[in-house]
Amino acid sequence: MKAIIVDDERLALKKMENLLREQVDLDGRIELIGTYNNAHAALEAARREEVDLAFLDIEMPEINGFELAEQLLKIHPCLSIIFVTAYQEYAVKAFEMNALDYLMKPVHHSRLTVTLQRFMASKEKTARSTEEAKKAMLCCMQRLHYQDTQGRTQSFPWKTLKAPELFAYLVFHRDKTVSKQILIDLLWPDYDTERATTQLHTAIYQIRKIIKTAGLELSIKYMDEGYRLVWGEEKLDVDEWENGVRQAPPVMPETLDQHLAIMALYTGNYLEEHRYIWADYEQERMRLIWLQHVKQIAECFKTLGRHTEAIMLYQKIRETCPDLEDGYFELMKMYAAMNHQGEVRKQFQLISNRLKEEFDVSPSKELIDWYEQWKPGMKE
Structure with missing residues (x-):
């Protein structure tokens, strides 16, 4: 030095x-x-x-x-x-x-x-x-992939459809033993025992080979009539992001840059592209953590008078959580304050149509009451 x-x-x-x-x-x-x-x-x-x-x-x-x-x-x-x-x-x-x-x-x-x-x-x-x-990172946001030690995004060359789902399931239950029967019931429920067991062994072999080729410090161990993914030194993108959110100081003007950096780590919903039914709960759990975090950042932008950044975040909330009212409602409030009446009506119509088409319900009483109270003040 x-x-x-x-x-x-x-x-x-x-x-x-x-x-x-x-x-x-x-x-x-x-x-x-x-x-x-x-x-x-x-x-x-x-x-x-x-x-x-x-x-x-x-x-x-x-x-x-x-x-x-x-x-x-x-x-x-x-x-x-x-x-x-x-x-x-x-x-x-x-x-x-x-x-x-x-x-x-x-x-x-x-x-x-x-x-x-x-x-x-x-x-x-x-x-x-x-x-x-310099360590590799396994990634489950948006899709299952990894970043090598140079930070380059890499895809896994899977040869079957079941092997990546099995790998993703073992990653979710990392360092825990999952019984063979649970894996068979999840992935090959319509196969007889002998054929399902063969498929399981083939998929495990493929995963081990791909882990080795990718140079990941992971291993799959067979124990107690089940399989365990033993974690090595790799990072996991969902852990890095969630730990960042939970360990960060409160969102304030002084910590805004730190929170924006954490927010940038969330690159997509958990295994969204794969549509694994068993992953739905984890996907929703993570998305709600993300939602609360981004809402706090948007509120901080509003406090600072940085309305454009706040609107962009509420739009992102609307896109990421299209079935929740949060993004639409906050945009309505902001557009109302800015006297953008057409945009207020647009957001109300968007959430009303979405909820009607997807769930055959209307927006919440709180949102409807707010909209009805706002309407008398509108200028035609």
Whole structure:
């Protein structure tokens, strides 16, 4: 890990250099590659070679520490910045720039040790995240497929229709033993025992072969008169998304970007393209979690006055959950507030027709009452 120090005061620069060299000698994982008493020289050095860590004084002529940090980050986006100053009032702005730390002069040896430990921990965490990102991921959103270690989407070359359903069922019940009889009753209910058993063995053989060819760290074990899919190091897209939703902080303006990133992980309903009847409950469960999450994000957009983004999300809710009133109703309210009367009528007609055609019912009393109360205020 390569470090630089920038300070226009030569004595302060020399003291910081000595302190860091003492730490470098003890640690050995950080190399001090240069000290600079002006920002231009530091930028020249950064253009010539890699820099991982920069100690920057804040009050410097021509280019101050904050401006220098911005320019250095354009050259090395992963650079860690540590501001060093005699003035406490810069602390808030320093951390707004996502600085790793903020050191007050005179810097003490023990305080610098804490900073460098924080820096190394941050780099190790990044390295672990990068390593985890290289693992393959099995995907059940929209359809059964996988992403290889390079992040490329890959399809499974199935030769029969029952093998992928068997694989998907074992994935759903991963790390649990499913009896042979349950599998036979599910997939080959009209076959006699001997023929169904043969079909089961053939499908298991095909799945094992495909798992091996794809390089997935999964295995199928036969035990207790049943089969168990033993999970390896792979990620599962539905787990990644659901864990993200459940572990995230509440949706607020400050956390909006984090929630948008989580929302982007939901790339389709659970095994929707395959139409497996046994997957209906899980599909609906996941879709309702998604619905509540997206509604919270849309409400946050409304609070911020970002009505276009909110409308787009409600439209997405309507498309993803076409049999639920949520998307239509929220669009009606938003269009009413914007005095788009034609759109309000359109959404009411869409949900009314949908419910009539699919279930032979009318919209809820709440929606109808709201619509009837809104109608007297309409301008023809």
